[in-house]
Structure formats: C-alpha cells, structure tokens
Amino acid sequence: MFKRFDGDARQPVEIFVDGRPVMAREGDTVSAALLASGLDVRRQTAVSGAPRLPYCMMGVCFDCLVTIDGMGNRQGCLVPVRPGMQVEIQKGKREIGR
Amino acid sequence: MTSNRPMRDEYDVAVIGAGPAGLAAASLSAQSGLSTLLLDENQGPGGQVWRAVTSTPLKQTRLLGDDYWAGSKLVEEVRASGAEILQGATVWSLDPHLELGISVGGGSQFIRARRVILATGALERPFPIPGWTLPGVMTAGAAQTVLKSSGLVPSGKTVVAGQGPLFWLLTAQILRMGGQIDLILDTTQRLNYLRALPHAAAFLRSPYLLKGLAMMREVRSKVRVVSGVTKIAASGDGRLERVTYEVRGRSATAPADLLLLHQGVVPNVNLAMSAGVKHQWDEIQLCWVPVLDSNCGTSVDGIAIAGDGAGIAGVLAAVARGRIAARAAVEALKPEAGAKAPSMDTLRAALAKVERGRRFLDVLFQPPKQFRIPEGDTVVCRCEEVTAQDILDSVAIGATGPNQLKAYRRTGMGPCQGRLCGLTVTELMADARGKTPEEIGYYRLRAPVKPITLSELASLPKDESATKAVVRG
Amino acid sequence: MTLRADAIIIGGGIHGCSTALHLCLRDFRPVLIEKDYAGRHASGVNAGGVRQLARHVAEIPLSIRSMDVWENVQDLVGDSCGFDSHGQVLVAEDEAELEICRARVADLNMRGFSHEELIDAKELRKLVPAVAETCPGGLVSRRDGAANPAQTTTAFRRQAEHLGTVVREGVEATNIRKDGRLWRVDAGGETYEAPVLVNAAGAWGGRIAASLGEPVPVETVAPMLMITSRVPAFIRPVVILRGRKLSFKQFENGTVLIGGGHLATPYQDSGETVLDWRKLQESARTVWELFPIMRNATVVRAWAGIEARTADDLPVIGPSARHEGLFHQFGFSLHGFQLGPGTGAVMAELIATGNTNTPIDGLRVERFAT
CATH class of the missing domain: 3.50.50.60 (FAD/NAD(P)-binding domain)
Structure with a gap:
C-alpha cells in the first residue's frame, strides 16, 4: 500500500509487532510504522470482528486502535514509536488492562 | 517553551490546537504578556496543514510547496513568544466555567483559564460509500499525513476519489514524491460549475485561484482523471481489491490496493459542542458551524473559536482568525498591552481579504447528495457498525433525531463519538423525515471527548508496585 | 381547539x-x-x-x-427493553458494613420480605469474581437486574x-x-x-x-454516569456498595457502566448539566480499588440526567x-x-x-x- 520515500534520512527505530521485529523511523507514529511494514496489520473490531486498517491518521476515526506495551485501545496514529516498543494487533474485544 | 505537563494551574489564555489558528493565537497572546498555554494532541506543532513541519523527512522545499514551509515561521514565532507549549496533550474536557481536563504522559489533570481559544480545526467529511470500512480504504488526508510526517507514498494500485481544493493539492504532492496514482475519480457535480458562477468574480481575486489551477493542470498531465463520477463502491474479500464507479449511468471497475477518499473538510465540533457552544447548520457548507461574534467569541462566555473549527475557510483565514481571537482576549484581560499588537480593524481587514472567493469554492465543491446520504447496507457508523437501512428502520419505529437513535442503534456511541457518522446521521434522518438538518439536530456531545483510561482519570498509577502502595496507604 | x-x-x-x-x-x-x-x-x-x-x-x-x-x-x-436478570449484589467493604447487612436482612425478614439474602465472602466471590479480595460479603437480590x-x-x-x-x-x-x-x-x-x-x-x-x-420539598439533581469501551464479559450482576457511592454494571455488549449518585450541576431551564469531573475522579478511584481488572479500561463517555429528589x-x-x-x-x-x-x-x-x-x-x- 505504502512505501518509504527514498530520501528519508531519519534514524531507524526497532519496534516489535506481535513479537516480530519491525524497522520504523524516528518520528513515525505507530500506525505509520505499521502501514510501512508490509505486514498484515489488520485489526478486528470489537463489535463484529470485521477487519480494519487506519482510516483517518489524524486521531478522529479510532480504526488505528492497537495495544502498545500492554495497554489496549491506544490510538496508534497519535503515539510515536520508541525503541523496543511492543505493539499488538487487536483481535476483537480487549482484555481489560491489556 | 515546550514542557511535559502544565507548569501552572491557571492561565490567562489556553489555546487548544497548534495548527495555523492556534499558533497565531498563542503567539499574539503570549507576546502581549498574557500567560498562555498552547495544548496540542500531536507530537509536534503544525496541525494538519503544516503537519510535522518541524520534523518531516521531506526537507526539499519543492516537494511540499512554499505554503507548507510558511508554517515553520509561525512555529518559530510562537516558540519565541513565551507561550508554554504542551505537545502530546489531549484535552478531553472543557466546561462552561473554563476548566479543562487534560491527559498528558499517561496522567490527567485539570487547569483553569480566563479565556479559551479553540483551534481544533477540521476533519474530513464522512464519505460513506459501500465498502468504505475495508482495509485499504483511507481518507486522502490520511495519505497526506503519512506523507508529511513519515515520507510514505502509495505504492500499489491506487485510486483517489472525490473533490475539493485539498484533493488536488494532495494528489500533486503524492505524484511529486514518486508515489503511485493510477486513477482519479472526480465527483464534482457538473451542475455546480453553473451554481458557482455568480461567485466567480470574487474568486478571481482569491489567493487560491492560480495555485489551484496550476495544481490541477499538473495532476491531469500525469494521471487519468475521470470526471462526473456519480457512484463509487469499494469491494474485496477482507481488504480492498477493486473500485467500481459510474459515469453517465455506465459502470466501470478498476483494480485497487488503496482507495483514498476526500470530499472536503468540516469543523471538528466535539470539544466546542461538549462545552455547550451553540452551533447552527450551514446550508452552503453542509455542516455545523459555531455561532460567533466578530471577535470569534462563542455563545459561552470566555470561549472563542478560530481556524476551520469556526467554519471552513482555509489556512490563511485560520491565521487571521487566530489573531483576532487572541487580540480580543488581550483587550479583555490586559487592554494596556493591546497597543503593541495590530489593531482589530487591521486584523479584520486581513481576514476579509483571505476569505475572498470562499463562496465560489463552497458552492463548486458542495458534495453530491448520494455521497453524503448513503442507502441500504452501507455502513454509516463505523464504530458500532450501523448501516443506513438500520437507521431508516429506527426512524420507522419512532426515532426522531440522533440522540434517540443512540438508544435504538448505538450510533455515535463508539470511541469516535460521532465524528465519522454525525453529519451523515443528521442528513440521513432529515432526508427520511422531510425535515431540515437544523430541525433534526446533532448528537449531544459530552466529555470525555476522547476516551481516557480509568487509571488516568483517577490519576493513579498503572504498575503493580505503585498500586500496592496506594491500596495499603 | x-x-x-x-x-x-x-x-x-x-x-x-x-x-x-x-x-x-x-x-x-x-x-x-x-x-x-x-x-x-x-x-x-x-x-x-x-x-x-x-x-x-x-x-x-x-x-x-x-x-x-x-x-x-x-x-x-412487545420489546425486551434489554432487561436481564442476573441479580444485584451489595458489597460490604469491611466487617462493620457486613454487620449492617446482617441487621438489614433480619429486619426485612421480620417484616415478611425475603428478597434480600446475606452472602459471605465465598458466595460474593462466586457472584462477582473480579471484586477485591478484601471484601467480606454483602447482600444479593437474585431477581434483580438491569435494562436499557x-x-x-x-x-x-x-x-x-x-x-x-x-x-x-x-x-x-x-x-x-x-x-x-x-x-x-x-x-x-x-x-x-x-x-x-x-x-x-x-x-x-x-x-x-x-x-x-x-x-x-424537592430539589433538582443530576446524577452522573460514565461508560467504558467494550471489554470481554467478566461480571454479570449489578454491583452496588454499602458505604461509598458506586454502582457498576456490565452490559451484554461488553461496555461497563459506572454510576453511584455523584452529582453534576443541573441547569433545569435549559435542560442541560455540567459534569463534575472531580467527583467522577472519585468514582474512578473507587472502581480502581474495588475492581483491579478495570484499571486500564477506557472511559468513553460521561453524562448526567436531570431529576427530582425529595427531602426524604x-x-x-x-x-x-x-x-x-x-x-x-x-x-x-x-x-x-x-x-x-x-x-x-x-x-x-x-x-x-x-x-x-x-x-x-x-x-x-x-x-x-x-
């Protein structure tokens, strides 16, 4: 869907998506890093389990919800990546506190 | 200065949103000696138009255009102004007593302000076509966001559909950066060119005219553009695979990995409405706009709205309105400091100049009814997965407005709190019931306007050892 | 006419x-x-x-x-009204509160009412597994429930x-x-x-x-409520507290409603209310202590409804x-x-x-x- 622009000179940042290492860049939001990763990062909705990817990327649609470092329902499009960050793709309703 | 949490409990002025309006407002306010807090949800200033202006990997001026880099000047100005700048801060509550609930760094706190300037901007108008919830369908603004902040460009088969001035800007930017666009579906109604004609004279003097035309030419020379599109549907198994569209009653299909939708922007009303600010339906822009006085003041004493949240008018008007709102705060709180700042007359004249020609764009790019009011099993509320037919069924058994519909179908009760369905629901119910959108009304919005965790609200720790200390202590 | x-x-x-x-x-x-x-x-x-x-x-x-x-x-x-009957449980947070519950049941029984039953810690845990372990028991009314x-x-x-x-x-x-x-x-x-x-x-x-x-003698009040995003089912009865102000209920769709009678400011003539977030903070703290499992649940919305409260x-x-x-x-x-x-x-x-x-x-x- 997306590729990185050739002239991007930002520092790489390693994060983990469902345990798999992914190279993001400094300044990426979690959602941008996921979209650029080429992985299947579709979440499933809590209502029907329908697959979704981020829609607005500006904090209003909530289709980018992910679990970040154990905390569920974070807006991936607003959270910047940090080295070693653990990201989980949400499948259905979140366990509380997850 | 940029801080990690508010340094005081009370400010003269709190500005919410660090886009063009917010930057201009905070800067003028702080320069006049008012204690000023600028709050913004993103990691860096700029809002949507100047997103990532301090951090974008696209350092070459040519790629994003001069208008984009104009933002860095205003960022420098606000940084030098003495305003306290808080990035990554979500304002989840604002009440009529001007108390703000702020979530920052995983904790919540309250601050008070004597004046609040809302510069929460716009969001893209819902574009509820069949299949718009499929992975691979995004807003054009979303593509622009990842382009500016992360240098991502579309790489697979890409279709861009919709209309409006930003539509052409975005497609031009993607193409300049080597992104792929295979097809552009232009939904501008042919009839609108006639409707807009009476407003054309003013537009001829608009700063946007030449830039807009140049951009359209640039795009048309590189990509196939299909105009007069009257129907669009996305489909695929678990993700987008194709886009079907109709022109003059003839249907065609294009394979697609990515469909970018855009049919204009509308004010982001959630925070203002939750504070009790009175809004009305704008018959031309087809959205809710706050009722404002000539100082950008709202129906709630002490709350002003600047920028596209005050009605869509673009970046230059946002800056002008930001200054007007800030000037009004200065006049109210510290009139003697007003002498240094430009006079209100000067500011209002500047606004009038950049508003010129807006009506032309509003009328020309008024989105067609079929792209605002969907039918059948097209999803309206993405969060709760409610279709147009579900809503009509509820109307048939007695739901008269959006607030009753919540009880019947939970529309607008998901995490987005109506941002992606509210306008559709109002227009759909108005259409079904033969009423005006003004008569149908909107969701009653409430804080928290963004979800917050219970721990955050309780301002209590999340980790186990700290938890034990609290429970025992 | x-x-x-x-x-x-x-x-x-x-x-x-x-x-x-x-x-x-x-x-x-x-x-x-x-x-x-x-x-x-x-x-x-x-x-x-x-x-x-x-x-x-x-x-x-x-x-x-x-x-x-x-x-x-x-x-x-001709409508379920969303009514379900999983009982309502009143939680005693300590022995003194449990003693009041015991006296309450005795008094009701004497008056010929049998809908409230005293429960011990074990039965409480069976009905409400997520409740904090320190609670010694409470009351249950098994026919009770909740509706939309x-x-x-x-x-x-x-x-x-x-x-x-x-x-x-x-x-x-x-x-x-x-x-x-x-x-x-x-x-x-x-x-x-x-x-x-x-x-x-x-x-x-x-x-x-x-x-x-x-x-x-009547005053206008506006009790506040807040609701979380959908979470997997973990509690069936409605839970209320003996001492502090809290009511707690999970709906079929997974959302959890938190109430208990903290009040907003009502503006009766406009029909509007202004929420008191410091009081909601108290509710959040009570839930945080009583239901550790809820600590990172997200609050999606809060509101208040206007009603009348009499002197007695x-x-x-x-x-x-x-x-x-x-x-x-x-x-x-x-x-x-x-x-x-x-x-x-x-x-x-x-x-x-x-x-x-x-x-x-x-x-x-x-x-x-x-």
Whole structure:
C-alpha cells in the first residue's frame, strides 16, 4: 500500500509487532510504522470482528486502535514509536488492562 | 517553551490546537504578556496543514510547496513568544466555567483559564460509500499525513476519489514524491460549475485561484482523471481489491490496493459542542458551524473559536482568525498591552481579504447528495457498525433525531463519538423525515471527548508496585 | 381547539409512559404531554438498574409489584427493553458494613420480605469474581437486574401510543387549571381537558405541584454516569456498595457502566448539566480499588440526567390531598426507573378504581402537608 520515500534520512527505530521485529523511523507514529511494514496489520473490531486498517491518521476515526506495551485501545496514529516498543494487533474485544 | 505537563494551574489564555489558528493565537497572546498555554494532541506543532513541519523527512522545499514551509515561521514565532507549549496533550474536557481536563504522559489533570481559544480545526467529511470500512480504504488526508510526517507514498494500485481544493493539492504532492496514482475519480457535480458562477468574480481575486489551477493542470498531465463520477463502491474479500464507479449511468471497475477518499473538510465540533457552544447548520457548507461574534467569541462566555473549527475557510483565514481571537482576549484581560499588537480593524481587514472567493469554492465543491446520504447496507457508523437501512428502520419505529437513535442503534456511541457518522446521521434522518438538518439536530456531545483510561482519570498509577502502595496507604 | 381526553399526563418519562399504557389497558384514552421527547431526561439516561435491593421499606411493596411487571415486560410492550436478570449484589467493604447487612436482612425478614439474602465472602466471590479480595460479603437480590433505560422508555411510549394514548412531544404543558370537574392544560396551540391530571413531570413535577398549591420539598439533581469501551464479559450482576457511592454494571455488549449518585450541576431551564469531573475522579478511584481488572479500561463517555429528589428521598405517589382528579407521580430521588412499570399499574388502578392493593401509604403527598 505504502512505501518509504527514498530520501528519508531519519534514524531507524526497532519496534516489535506481535513479537516480530519491525524497522520504523524516528518520528513515525505507530500506525505509520505499521502501514510501512508490509505486514498484515489488520485489526478486528470489537463489535463484529470485521477487519480494519487506519482510516483517518489524524486521531478522529479510532480504526488505528492497537495495544502498545500492554495497554489496549491506544490510538496508534497519535503515539510515536520508541525503541523496543511492543505493539499488538487487536483481535476483537480487549482484555481489560491489556 | 515546550514542557511535559502544565507548569501552572491557571492561565490567562489556553489555546487548544497548534495548527495555523492556534499558533497565531498563542503567539499574539503570549507576546502581549498574557500567560498562555498552547495544548496540542500531536507530537509536534503544525496541525494538519503544516503537519510535522518541524520534523518531516521531506526537507526539499519543492516537494511540499512554499505554503507548507510558511508554517515553520509561525512555529518559530510562537516558540519565541513565551507561550508554554504542551505537545502530546489531549484535552478531553472543557466546561462552561473554563476548566479543562487534560491527559498528558499517561496522567490527567485539570487547569483553569480566563479565556479559551479553540483551534481544533477540521476533519474530513464522512464519505460513506459501500465498502468504505475495508482495509485499504483511507481518507486522502490520511495519505497526506503519512506523507508529511513519515515520507510514505502509495505504492500499489491506487485510486483517489472525490473533490475539493485539498484533493488536488494532495494528489500533486503524492505524484511529486514518486508515489503511485493510477486513477482519479472526480465527483464534482457538473451542475455546480453553473451554481458557482455568480461567485466567480470574487474568486478571481482569491489567493487560491492560480495555485489551484496550476495544481490541477499538473495532476491531469500525469494521471487519468475521470470526471462526473456519480457512484463509487469499494469491494474485496477482507481488504480492498477493486473500485467500481459510474459515469453517465455506465459502470466501470478498476483494480485497487488503496482507495483514498476526500470530499472536503468540516469543523471538528466535539470539544466546542461538549462545552455547550451553540452551533447552527450551514446550508452552503453542509455542516455545523459555531455561532460567533466578530471577535470569534462563542455563545459561552470566555470561549472563542478560530481556524476551520469556526467554519471552513482555509489556512490563511485560520491565521487571521487566530489573531483576532487572541487580540480580543488581550483587550479583555490586559487592554494596556493591546497597543503593541495590530489593531482589530487591521486584523479584520486581513481576514476579509483571505476569505475572498470562499463562496465560489463552497458552492463548486458542495458534495453530491448520494455521497453524503448513503442507502441500504452501507455502513454509516463505523464504530458500532450501523448501516443506513438500520437507521431508516429506527426512524420507522419512532426515532426522531440522533440522540434517540443512540438508544435504538448505538450510533455515535463508539470511541469516535460521532465524528465519522454525525453529519451523515443528521442528513440521513432529515432526508427520511422531510425535515431540515437544523430541525433534526446533532448528537449531544459530552466529555470525555476522547476516551481516557480509568487509571488516568483517577490519576493513579498503572504498575503493580505503585498500586500496592496506594491500596495499603 | 379544545380536545377531550380521559386523562392528561404531564411528562414522558418511564412513569408517565407507564401510566399512560396502563390507563389504556383499562380503556382510558389519555393524552401524554412531553416538552422534549420521551426519555429525554432521567428516564432515558439513568443507569438502568432494576433493583429491589437496598430500598427503603416504604417502597418495597411497590418495588416488588414492579418486579412482576418487569418479568413480563416483553408481553406488555412487545420489546425486551434489554432487561436481564442476573441479580444485584451489595458489597460490604469491611466487617462493620457486613454487620449492617446482617441487621438489614433480619429486619426485612421480620417484616415478611425475603428478597434480600446475606452472602459471605465465598458466595460474593462466586457472584462477582473480579471484586477485591478484601471484601467480606454483602447482600444479593437474585431477581434483580438491569435494562436499557432509553429502550425501555421508548418501548413504553410506543406501546402506550399503539393502545390509544395521544402522545404530544416537543410541546410544553402550560396554563394548568381546573374548571369545575375538568382539568385544562394548554399544549402546542391546543387545549386538552380531562377529569384526571397526572403530574409525572420528573424534575419539573415540583413546580407543577407548587403551582397547584401543593408544594413538596424537592430539589433538582443530576446524577452522573460514565461508560467504558467494550471489554470481554467478566461480571454479570449489578454491583452496588454499602458505604461509598458506586454502582457498576456490565452490559451484554461488553461496555461497563459506572454510576453511584455523584452529582453534576443541573441547569433545569435549559435542560442541560455540567459534569463534575472531580467527583467522577472519585468514582474512578473507587472502581480502581474495588475492581483491579478495570484499571486500564477506557472511559468513553460521561453524562448526567436531570431529576427530582425529595427531602426524604422517597417519591410522591397517589392522589392529591387538595384537588380531586389530580394525581402525583414524581420525586423518585435517583431510584425511580425500576419502579416505573409497576407504579404506572398502581396509578392506573388508583385512577380507575380509587383504590390499590399495593401499599403506598408512606409515599403519599400528605406526608409533606404542613
């Protein structure tokens, strides 16, 4: 869907998506890093389990919800990546506190 | 200065949103000696138009255009102004007593302000076509966001559909950066060119005219553009695979990995409405706009709205309105400091100049009814997965407005709190019931306007050892 | 134009709608006048608790009668109302609170009521596995449960209309007066007249009573609620606390409702409320301590509904002490939702026959006469 622009000179940042290492860049939001990763990062909705990817990327649609470092329902499009960050793709309703 | 949490409990002025309006407002306010807090949800200033202006990997001026880099000047100005700048801060509550609930760094706190300037901007108008919830369908603004902040460009088969001035800007930017666009579906109604004609004279003097035309030419020379599109549907198994569209009653299909939708922007009303600010339906822009006085003041004493949240008018008007709102705060709180700042007359004249020609764009790019009011099993509320037919069924058994519909179908009760369905629901119910959108009304919005965790609200720790200390202590 | 009805009901909350429906079942043709829309205020936005548990003894017979109506609500209104019956549990946070529970059960048993049972720590954990381990027990009322308040109120309204009630929404009842035997009320350009007038106007009921020379000590309040995003099912009964203000309920769809009676500021004339986030912070803290599992749940929305609270926290139900043909049904003081279906039946009985078998003596307006 997306590729990185050739002239991007930002520092790489390693994060983990469902345990798999992914190279993001400094300044990426979690959602941008996921979209650029080429992985299947579709979440499933809590209502029907329908697959979704981020829609607005500006904090209003909530289709980018992910679990970040154990905390569920974070807006991936607003959270910047940090080295070693653990990201989980949400499948259905979140366990509380997850 | 940029801080990690508010340094005081009370400010003269709190500005919410660090886009063009917010930057201009905070800067003028702080320069006049008012204690000023600028709050913004993103990691860096700029809002949507100047997103990532301090951090974008696209350092070459040519790629994003001069208008984009104009933002860095205003960022420098606000940084030098003495305003306290808080990035990554979500304002989840604002009440009529001007108390703000702020979530920052995983904790919540309250601050008070004597004046609040809302510069929460716009969001893209819902574009509820069949299949718009499929992975691979995004807003054009979303593509622009990842382009500016992360240098991502579309790489697979890409279709861009919709209309409006930003539509052409975005497609031009993607193409300049080597992104792929295979097809552009232009939904501008042919009839609108006639409707807009009476407003054309003013537009001829608009700063946007030449830039807009140049951009359209640039795009048309590189990509196939299909105009007069009257129907669009996305489909695929678990993700987008194709886009079907109709022109003059003839249907065609294009394979697609990515469909970018855009049919204009509308004010982001959630925070203002939750504070009790009175809004009305704008018959031309087809959205809710706050009722404002000539100082950008709202129906709630002490709350002003600047920028596209005050009605869509673009970046230059946002800056002008930001200054007007800030000037009004200065006049109210510290009139003697007003002498240094430009006079209100000067500011209002500047606004009038950049508003010129807006009506032309509003009328020309008024989105067609079929792209605002969907039918059948097209999803309206993405969060709760409610279709147009579900809503009509509820109307048939007695739901008269959006607030009753919540009880019947939970529309607008998901995490987005109506941002992606509210306008559709109002227009759909108005259409079904033969009423005006003004008569149908909107969701009653409430804080928290963004979800917050219970721990955050309780301002209590999340980790186990700290938890034990609290429970025992 | 003057229109004749068998009864004029002011207020389209659960109470007005239920009374309208039950009057129709007795072949009355009432008109119901609602200034906003049915369920706009407290009836549509309350916590939805269907609770006999922990009620004042004066209300218990009415509450039990209402429970019978609730258990057949599908047949009555053709809608489930979202009613489920997983019980309500009152949690004692320490031994002293448990002792009060023990005395409560003894007192109720002596009065012939058996709906509340004392439970120990083990049974509490069985009913509410997620509760903090320090709680020693509490009370359960097993027939209790919860319903969707807006769905319920609209279902009662719809069925009342279906059975013959004239429902006038969006018009205010004004100029309430009595000419001879007939009550006359103006609403939306019409005048309605009827031998019976029912004051079921919720937060606005006190004003109506006062304007008719029968003042009741009543204040306007707005209890706050908040709700979380969907989480997997972890709790079935509704939980309330003995000491602190908390009610806690998970819906079928996974969302968790947190209430308990902390108050917002009501603005009665505009029908709006301003939330008190410091109080909601207290609720959040209570949940945080009692249900560790909820600590990172996200709060999606908070709101408050406007209603009336009387000086003794009990509703005003029954005929006026002053005017023939006037009936009061308001002042439910934060706990009127469960009572709605049954109170409508009792009111219809009182209006149609002059009597009811359900004891309501402690609830009559006379108690406030000076």
